[in-house]
Amino acid sequence: MRFKTDLKNVKTFSKLTAALSSLEKVAWMRLDDDTVRFTVIPDQGSQVWASLSMDHIFDSYQLQSAEPHNTINLELPLGPLHRALKSADDKNCTSASLRLTKKNNVPLLSMTITTTTTSSSGPAYSRFAGRGGGSGLARDNLGGAGPFDDDDGEFPVEPLETDLNREREKIITQDIPVRVLHPEHVETIMQPKVREPDVHIQLPPLLSLKAISDRFTKLAVAARTGSSSSAAAGANASSAAASSYSPKLEISANMHGSLRLALTADSLDVASQWDGLENPELDPGQLNCPLEDHPSTRFREGGPGRWATVRVDGRDWSRVLSVGRLEGRVIACFADEHALILYVYVPQYDDVSAEDSVVTYYVSSYSM
Numbered sequence: 001m002r003f004k005t006d007l008k009n010v011k012t013f014s015k016l017t018a019a020l021s022s023l024e025k026v027a028w029m030r031l032d033d034d035t036v037r038f039t040v041i042p043d044q045g046s047q048v049w050a051s052l053s054m055d056h057i058f059d060s061y062q063l064q065s066a067e068p069h070n071t072i073n074l075e076l077p078l079g080p081l082h083r084a085l086k087s088a089d090d091k092n093c094t095s096a097s098l099r100l101t102k103k104n105n106v107p108l109l110s111m112t113i114t115t116t117t118t119s120s121s122g123p124a125y126s127r128f129a130g131r132g133g134g135s136g137l138a139r140d141n142l143g144g145a146g147p148f149d150d151d152d153g154e155f156p157v158e159p160l161e162t163d164l165n166r167e168r169e170k171i172i173t174q175d176i177p178v179r180v181l182h183p184e185h186v187e188t189i190m191q192p193k194v195r196e197p198d199v200h201i202q203l204p205p206l207l208s209l210k211a212i213s214d215r216f217t218k219l220a221v222a223a224r225t226g227s228s229s230s231a232a233a234g235a236n237a238s239s240a241a242a243s244s245y246s247p248k249l250e251i252s253a254n255m256h257g258s259l260r261l262a263l264t265a266d267s268l269d270v271a272s273q274w275d276g277l278e279n280p281e282l283d284p285g286q287l288n289c290p291l292e293d294h295p296s297t298r299f300r301e302g303g304p305g306r307w308a309t310v311r312v313d314g315r316d317w318s319r320v321l322s323v324g325r326l327e328g329r330v331i332a333c334f335a336d337e338h339a340l341i342l343y344v345y346v347p348q349y350d351d352v353s354a355e356d357s358v359v360t361y362y363v364s365s366y367s368m
Contacts, residue, residue: 106177200296
């Protein structure tokens with residue numbers, strides 16, 4: 001089993017691991033000849049299935065195993081991987097590589113980072129003196145003519161460059177412990193199956209959506225804290241209730257370009273709406289039914305008042321929206337009262353002709 005590669009698009013790789021680590025501490029990484037996949041399945045909350053071409057984040061990679069398509073399955077901690085990538089995402093970093101190795105019979109992903117720093121040395125020597133100077137190179141100690149005297153005893157005066165910029169190379173190695181997974185165990189990891197979506201819509205920038213979602217969540221927590229304070233016997237009970245409480249946000253969309261985020265609680269009823277969004281056209285060749293029979297067609301024909309709705313945990317939803325740091329377009333597919341699937345398209349900036357990689361989030365809906 002062998003895996004060795006140089007890293008490219010380190011910034012994108014770092015942002016992806018940051019988004020994944022907000023949901024869970026551990027991920028499954030699957031490598032094969034063409035694709036690298038990251039899967040995060042927490043005990044509770046949203047699942048992530050990310051699929052990127054090997055060329056998106058790796059360069060000059062070598063991959064070899066006894067499995068078909070040279071498949072290697074690894075379980076890895078996201079925190080140490082993200083910290084190592086942050087070290088590689090530095091303006092002084094000239095190269096970074098990753099390889100699967102073993103120390104003391106423990107499998108490791110070893111990241112080697114090469115950085116350069118420039119140091120400047122201060123002046124070490126005075127400049128040559130001109131006429132009347134004290135260096136006396138034109139005459140000997142006895143006042144006679146020196147071996148380099150010319151007729152007038154003068155020499156051309158030039159500065160001695162002593163402020164030398166020296167580049168120094170530093171190599172940093174960070175070892176990330178991993179587990180090599182058996183293929184039979186991996187086969188039990190299955191993506192959730194969701195029915196055809198009722199509404200599909202391109203979301204506004206996720207970071208702005210996250211800001212409003214977080215605001216709604218804080219309002220709900222503050223309102224609950226206030227009501228708990230009046231009823232609770234002490235501040236500790238109120239604080240514990242607030243820390244464990246996460247409100248349910250209601251997200252709705254229609255097939256006429258509108259998205260709505262709402263929060264309804266005992267003392268709160270707030271909502272925010274976006275209009276003029278895009279409902280992308282479906283490819284009939286990828287559908288399991290004729291386009292006219294697709295659920296989204298019925299929702300479109302139902303007019304702007306026909307909404308598909310899901311209810312999500314406020315804090316989990318905030319962690320999902322952290323994937324907005326990848327700055328790709330996001331298509332949300334609503335299965336009414338059942339689930340929300342987000343397709344995050346990660347652009348490959350160094351090759352505009354290449355297909356975008358996709359990070360898929362599965363968010364289950366809470367019942368009323």
